[in-house]
Amino acid sequence: MPDDNLQLVHLLRAVTVEFGLRQAEFAARNGMHPTDVRALVCLLDAARADEPATAGLLGARLGLNSAGTTSLIDRLERLGHVARIRDDRDRRRVLLRVEPQAIRLGQEFFGPLIDGLLDVLDSLDPTERDTVRRFLTAAHTVFTTREPGA
Structure with a gap:
């Protein structure tokens, strides 16, 4: 791999590290864990892709087991950042929705x-x-x- 290509790889890594630091700063300012921020991003990405945002999807995307996913969702719900809502098409299924206040906080930061x-x-x-x-x-x-x- 030529040195120029390796420099681009290092630059990409530097951007991702800086972005991670900003996510951690956002989390700290808002009484959240960095995983909470990653969860909100996953849920917003699912909404943009018109994918049903379920606990299963969230757990799979974050690499969490069922108990960890439930704990995460409970924490985000207590903070008022996520709501659990029944799926209109399948009342047995619970979907996750990022609340407007969480979107506003993200946009401000x-x-x-x-x-x-x-x-x-x-x-x-x-x-x-x-x-x-x-x-x-x-x-x-x-x-x-x-x-x-x-």
Whole structure:
């Protein structure tokens, strides 16, 4: 791997570390655990993808067992960040919904960072944005399909 490619890998790692630190800062400011923030992100991603946000989905995405997932959901519900609601199509199923107050908190904290990233993306032409999209999609695939140390 050429040195230039390795520098890009290190830059991606630096961005992810910084993003993780910001998530931890957000969690601390709002009386949450960093896993709580990851859970809210998972639930918001599911909503954007129009996927039913269930406890099973959340546990699988976060790598938690059933008891850990229930504890996490209970904590987020007590904080007023998540609500359990019955599925209109299958009343036996309980769905999870991120509450407006949690969305507002996230927008207040992460909004300026997202706006900065959008400004950067706006400075790129469509071909450059497509290249960034292809790289990030491929990087995501590597992390979700390959075992570390394998």
